[in-house]
Amino acid sequence: MKMREPFAVKDCALIAIATGEQAQTLRELRDRLETTSTSCIYYHFWGGLLRARFDDPEYQNDFAVWAYRSLHDKALAERLALINPTDYHYLEDLRRELIDSIEERLDESEYVPWAKSSQRFHFVRSQIVVFDTDTRIEKPYELPGLLQHMSPGTIFYHFIDARRRPPFGRDDFTEWIAGFSQNYHALTDALESIDPYFTNLIELREELSLVMSKNMLMKG
């Protein structure tokens, strides 16, 4: 998005695709993770926000949930759950971290943790369809009011998915606001400090709205 151009509000919808890859043991999970596509890694970390999932899950990513529910390995589940995907600009780095955690657990274990046949891990990737909502925002002060009406898909696209697009690791709101003036420094810092991982999209929308309103008020 070019600086100072109106902010084009987009929305997105996700559709899941089974890759057919499965794992029944922790070693199989490690092996599949070496070769599976990065879009699979992305889906199992972030896809939960846009698909049928309870808003308050015990663990945020699918690997941790599987370790807990199917391998019954709480220590591994806790370690995997703590991997925060926003810490990694590149999915390959996230993959490496995931594999390292699993290998560490395999080294510690006297046997390879395994799941019942009916509780295998199924690898899933996704396609995201992005569409224009026709809403345009001219000035940053309009954002807090409009945010409340944005769909969860819009929040996902601009605040989470944006980090996968150039410039990597930054959300669209921060990127756009930063193009206006130095006056918005405090706001962009506050936005960048929001952790989008341990939450759901509705709560994230509220948090964004609160941070923006507060900073705009302080300015105005």
Added chain:
Amino acid sequence: MMPNLLEQYAKIVGEEVIDQLRQLARHLHGMKVVHVNSTKSGGGVAEILHRLIPLKQELGIDATWEVIEGDDEFYQCTKLFHNCLQGNRLDINESLLRHFEHTNKINGEKLMESLREADIVFIHDPQPAPLIVNCPDRKGRWIWRCHIDLSHPYRPVWKYLKDFVKEYDASIWSLSEFAQMLPHPLYLIPPSIDPLSKKNIDIPEKDLEKAYSTWGLDPQRPIITQVSRFDRFKDPVGVIHSYRLVKEFNSIQLVLAGGGATDDPEGEEVLRQVRASAGDDPDIHVLLLPPDDHLNINIIQRISDIILQKSTREGFGLTVTEGMWKGRPVIGGDTGGIRLQVINHHTGFLVNTPEGAALRIRYLLKHRDRLAEMGQKARQFVLENFLITRHLREYLTLMVAVMYETVDRIEPE
């Protein structure tokens, strides 16, 4: 077509959800989409198509619905397919298979024009699967939608059907556990319920009050209900066992409501066992209801305190979704799609034994505030994830996606 169908749904799911459908559908305006299945009424597929087609039309898509025709021999063969795909090891003789193919060839000739010109064709379940080989000069994308639990198919039968299915451009499965390897994208779309259908619409209080006397139930005492076919995998005898364990502490009533079992010899046997196990206990109500008695099922779920679905094996478990939509917590078997819906300690409890179910029933009856809270969470969870509007959104997303092959991110102009 019902006017303002989308507005009716907006009242339930919110304008924001309907706006998103409209924006997505803009990229599909005027597109010719044909759905094909084997029955116009009865069964979940027909139920969902009755609603999806007018909704797609209201969104500007030229959607139509075709139904193939067959004789008794054809349906005998497809019934065998259905059983085998769900794991029964039954052999199907060659002449039945040839008749199945021939019936599809005749239907293919009849539907040729509409199918050939369509931009997207959705073929539902195995019955019309061979239509694709009877339409060689098709111009659109063909997608096979599997509504069946195919997690443990009888391999020889799946191998036979796979030869047709692999010709499609994509397939759709309800859960990743059901998806079989094929040389095309395997999309995942869980099923949904329709909040405006007879099974799920709100019922006036006076009709609910009348229901107690209709079914001989006491409104003053708790009612625990399982709605399902009389099938061994639904464990109705285990449910009676749970009821007896609870009955020592709480004066509860049990309702086991399900369809008749006239065409299913095993179902009759299970029903016999259920009746024998129930004995002459006046608080166990075994209700045999016709499969289309949706309103009564709806009423029974609404006058119940807790819904059970103590299956030992389950596809998706739409009766779980229906129970949750009525604001009731569900105690469900820890299997299949139940796991996707029953979030332990939040929307209900997952259990593995009759003892586990009894324990959770007693807990909820003792803590009525928790029962009410979990019921509310269950309804909210269905509202956000398992209504037909979500199903439609995923269909629309898929339709855009298949037009753009297999790239990860699609931004249509």
